[in-house]
Amino acid sequence: MTTRRMGHGLAIRPEKDLDLFRTMAHRGQRLTGFDALGRWRFEDAAPEDADFAYTVEPAPPADYYEMFTAAGWETVLARPGMQIFKAAPGTVPIYSDPSSARDALRKSAVRFAGYTLAALLAFLLAGLLIRSTDFPVPVDVVLLIITIVPLVYTALPLAGVLRQLRTARRPDTA
Amino acid sequence: MGRASTFTTGDLTDTGVYVLLSLLEPRHGYAIGQFVAETTDGAVVLGPATLYTTLRKLTEAHLIEEIGSSDTRRVYHLTRGGREVLERNIDRRRRLVGLATTLMEAR
Numbered sequence: 001m002t003t004r005r006m007g008h009g010l011a012i013r014p015e016k017d018l019d020l021f022r023t024m025a026h027r028g029q030r031l032t033g034f035d036a037l038g039r040w041r042f043e044d045a046a047p048e049d050a051d052f053a054y055t056v057e058p059a060p061p062a063d064y065y066e067m068f069t070a071a072g073w074e075t076v077l078a079r080p081g082m083q084i085f086k087a088a089p090g091t092v093p094i095y096s097d098p099s100s101a102r103d104a105l106r107k108s109a110v111r112f113a114g115y116t117l118a119a120l121l122a123f124l125l126a127g128l129l130i131r132s133t134d135f136p137v138p139v140d141v142v143l144l145i146i147t148i149v150p151l152v153y154t155a156l157p158l159a160g161v162l163r164q165l166r167t168a169r170r171p172d173t174a
Numbered sequence: 175m176g177r178a179s180t181f182t183t184g185d186l187t188d189t190g191v192y193v194l195l196s197l198l199e200p201r202h203g204y205a206i207g208q209f210v211a212e213t214t215d216g217a218v219v220l221g222p223a224t225l226y227t228t229l230r231k232l233t234e235a236h237l238i239e240e241i242g243s244s245d246t247r248r249v250y251h252l253t254r255g256g257r258e259v260l261e262r263n264i265d266r267r268r269r270l271v272g273l274a275t276t277l278m279e280a281r
Contacts, residue, residue: 053223063202063204063247066203067203067226070204070222071222093221094221094223095223096189096221097189097220097224100228101224103227
């Protein structure tokens, strides 16, 4: 049987979604993907205790997953820009060095900042078009919707990544 | 975000030093992780995302380079610059241990 759960946004509140995966796995619900509405999809499976982790590599090379498998992390979902792994509790975390975790977050922040800037420019351009031309109202509404949705979907993850970066920023001891 | 990367300054973290040490001989990512775990008797185990990020940063800083691949595995090796940075980092740690030993023995 398929069960769907709305997440908090992996880039926005990753700890909440990873906790959801852990809870569902414990109940015998295996994460299999997500639907068009962005809800996580789970299928019936044997209950298991597992920790979950994720990365956001845009285009992982072929040997990427091998490094995770060798370290005890099984690939659950693998898509460009989002990879989810699970492992038995106690497995060495995917980021064993805080500075490398911060580095990955910085890289994500730069990527999302680029997307957000492009979406913001498109939104402003649409606003300018609406002001300077005499489109029918439905056209104005459609223009606003198709430019504001990408803005929200890039700005929120950016805010989430910046929040994680602030949390992760600690003085280097190495 | 303004702080210079340790890969740029050459003052590497312990993880960076372990990876450079493992690449005194050509190795692929998986073998690097194994080498570090085995030579430290399991005291140091690199997480896979840390290993991947470190390899990427060391490559970008030209301290290591890809010298080919076997199957889908990319094989890396230390560059001349990487060896110099490695020696400098080991020397820095040697001086720290020397200082610590002197101070500890004096008390």
